[in-house]
Amino acid sequence: MQPVLALFNHVLGQYPALRAELAELAGRRVALALPPIAVSGVITAEGWLAASAGEPEATVRVKPVAALTAQWAGRTPDFADLELSGDAELAQRFGHVAGQLRWLPVEDLSRVLGDAGAHRVEGWARGLAGFKGEVAARLMDSWIEHLRDEVPLLANKRDVEHFVAAVDTLRDDAERLEKRLARLEAARGQGSEPE
Template identity: 55%
Template sequence: MGLRIATFNHLLNQHPEVRADLALHAGRRIAITLPPIDLAGVVTADGWLAACEGEPEARLRLKHGVALAQLSGREPALSDIVLEGDIELATEVGRIVRRLQWDATEDLSRLVGDVAANRVQGFVRSLFGIKGEIGGRLLENWVEHLREEAPLLARKQDVASFVAAVDVLREDADRFDKRLALLQQQLADKPPVR
């Protein structure tokens, strides 16, 4: 957990204004999950995240669609973010975390210098420019294919309607059990016929 918190704090260090906004929630326990990564801690008065014990007050569960959207420069779909616990806190943390962007060139410049870091950045952009965009679109289309045409992945609406149907069935079964118990009680209370 320490390495994950250190990585998150490193991102916060690159964005002092984001850290200042996070500091407004000092003492609150938060968690951010993007499988297989699970990050949890308490917000410090300086806007850092520190390890802590206990359950988080708010959790953001991010689906992989958020990472795909981030890579392609799009806004993530609301269905790709699940808020749990204190919804107000989770929403605010989500807004704060959304503003975090890793400045890889800055980190690379510390290792190899500014000129070499800018050259590497230019090379990577040219390498992944149109190819990266095509790859991202292919991946999005593949996920859509799995959801729509070859239903290996369930659509959110289908899952929601299935869950609703299960809830109705459970309620009907509960009513049936109560009615059956009432009829059995009435039968037991009747005097035997001779």
């Protein structure tokens, strides 16, 4: 078995309800790509992913930058952060399941160290990563601010709201003008007819 496939199934094993959802799609070939890692296979009757030589019927690609930005913004990546191809319904269902998978290292540690030891190690790791995570979050915020304000690759929310409001006003004004012109033409048409 491919190492990435084994890892996917290992994480999937921590979620029996998601495996049950996948089991409903038994026999279908799917692929998940999170560059540079990709996994593909056929869904088994038990809800696992098994190696398959055939082409996937549906592929779910995670947009790395969008997913990373979502994580830093404190939200779970959603369908906007995914590219679906192939059978749309299959891709959507598989993407829904794959999007909920999160590796729970404390589950693996508890098998080795017991529950108390696993939670202690998790607390220690969170404390160690806490400072680094805070620095990384601040760097990401600065980078996003730079892209939005200094190099306008991202639109400022306020500017987008003003633009949308201006477009709405223009549309309403154009509709009023069309109605006024129609009334004037109707009045002109009535006045020019011989009596």
